[in-house]
Amino acid sequence: MAQTQTPPGLDGVIAAAKAQAPGRGLPPVHLWNPPNCGDIDIVIRKDGLWFHEGTPIGREALVRLFSTVLRKDDDGVYLVTPVEKLRITVEDAPFIATRVDRVGEALRFLTNVGDEVEAGPENAIRVEMEPDGQPRPYLHVRRGLEALIARPVFYELVEMAQERETPQGPTLGVASNGAWFPVGPARAHQL
Incomplete structure (x- = not known):
């Protein structure tokens, strides 16, 4: 054979x-x-x-x-x-998150390669700060691979964000599938 x-x-x-x-x-x-x-x-x-x-x-x-x-x-x-x-x-992340929608209690993202990902405990949102103070937000997609969250999508997240008191002080964050993710300092969306 x-x-x-x-x-x-x-x-x-x-x-x-x-x-x-x-x-x-x-x-x-x-x-x-x-x-x-x-x-x-x-x-x-x-x-x-x-x-x-x-x-x-x-x-x-x-x-x-x-x-x-x-x-x-x-x-x-x-x-x-x-x-x-x-x-x-x-060079950075292999994917780009190009869209976000609130679907019930979840934030559902779409990537530039067609992946649909719901943020939550298994797919965290994290925000790094650039040396110039600009945020660089990411979403875990699968098995260590992340998507950079496109700037317009990040602006949508900030608009959805609510303020919480944290050990670091008042912080803006978004909730999805029972998890809460900080996206920036309180009142950042008002600057």
Whole structure:
């Protein structure tokens, strides 16, 4: 019986990602531990654009496909198939949260690659402060991979925020699925 070989490199990643049947969810990249490792010249820029060998990947469907086989390990972010693990470069976060909606008690986000994520205990919102004092907000998407929350979406969060007294003083935050996430100092939305 002949065994089908997965092509190496980019073609192999495409083949493995396509092999996941539609409607079955994300491939189990966390279970794959391929022996074949290396680097591939794919960069996800800070603005969420994907590049291969310096050229933008213009096919949205291909970017979405690649996003399903991303895995974050201690030493970097990889495109992973059952037979190959290829390190890529991510300048900030691999995804961008482009929309937020309040759905009952949950905040539901949509990313630039089509992931729908509800913030909560498993998918935290966190805000880092830049040296110039500007907030840099993130949402956990899956298995250590995060989405940078786009500035207009963050403004929506601040508008939804309510003030709470914390050990650090009055703080604005949002609640989702039973968890509360600080988004900035009190009265920040009034500045």
